[in-house]
Amino acid sequence: MKEIFDKVSQDCSEIVIKEYSSSFYRATELLSKSIRNDIFNIYGFVRFTDEIVDTFHDYPKKQLLDEFEKELWSSIENKISLNPILNSFQDTVNKYDIDLSLIKSFMKSMRMDLDIRRYKNRKDYKEYIYGSADVVGLMCLKVFVSGSKKEYNKLKPYAMSLGSAFQKVNFLRDMKSDEEILNRVYFPNINMQNFDEYTKETIINEIEEDFEHAIKGIVKLPKKARFGVYIAYRYYNKLLKKLKRTPSINIKESRIRIDNFQKFIVLTRSYVKYQLNLILWI
Numbered sequence: 001m002k003e004i005f006d007k008v009s010q011d012c013s014e015i016v017i018k019e020y021s022s023s024f025y026r027a028t029e030l031l032s033k034s035i036r037n038d039i040f041n042i043y044g045f046v047r048f049t050d051e052i053v054d055t056f057h058d059y060p061k062k063q064l065l066d067e068f069e070k071e072l073w074s075s076i077e078n079k080i081s082l083n084p085i086l087n088s089f090q091d092t093v094n095k096y097d098i099d100l101s102l103i104k105s106f107m108k109s110m111r112m113d114l115d116i117r118r119y120k121n122r123k124d125y126k127e128y129i130y131g132s133a134d135v136v137g138l139m140c141l142k143v144f145v146s147g148s149k150k151e152y153n154k155l156k157p158y159a160m161s162l163g164s165a166f167q168k169v170n171f172l173r174d175m176k177s178d179e180e181i182l183n184r185v186y187f188p189n190i191n192m193q194n195f196d197e198y199t200k201e202t203i204i205n206e207i208e209e210d211f212e213h214a215i216k217g218i219v220k221l222p223k224k225a226r227f228g229v230y231i232a233y234r235y236y237n238k239l240l241k242k243l244k245r246t247p248s249i250n251i252k253e254s255r256i257r258i259d260n261f262q263k264f265i266v267l268t269r270s271y272v273k274y275q276l277n278l279i280l281w282i
Contacts, residue, residue: 009084010037013044020047027232032224038092038143045089046136053113062114069107096147098139105131119188129167137163144225158217165210169236172243192252200248207240
């Protein structure tokens, strides 16, 4: 019975987000049950693809990515895959008619990770961010608005800003490990040697602009998605503020994190604001 296989596939996607990102898992649990599984499905697909290019150093990455992508398109067309992560992802793609160009852009950015180590201009940098982050936000947005093209187009710019902000925060937080382990630097014309307070401030100002634009869209999301997305925004905004307070030399030497207690405080304060309608919505 395919129903059992589909449930097992769905469970696998939930396990992926739970094991790889406790913060996102907590935020996703605050979404309505009606859309929660579909966000698990998107995350599972994105995470596994990212794993191929970021962690499988002792294996033929390009070959693995080629095989994974071949199975990806087959699963979407045939509405089934023996790979449980792809099986659950194709279900969400077909259910909400997610634009295949978004998935193609995502796969293109993943391939860029195999070939590009340094971004020398903003054009390539922005293309990578669009494919690796913005489109993920857009796939989730299609779920949040239940496939409505009108609502999707209205909220699309805000979802892209949020995706960009999340990704740039990741780049800043992971500068040390990205360069030392993956030999990658995403910010154009920047390396660990010339990363200073001015450079850090310039990057943070850009991220803050993305967040300021994104929050205008978050408050317009359907209620079933609003609070969960807001919590993810608050987690990352908290991390950005910590990075802002951290000297550039420390960012180059260690990975900055938000501990579980701070995450709990963010969640509690956000819930109180939400209940008291203090976030400019409803």
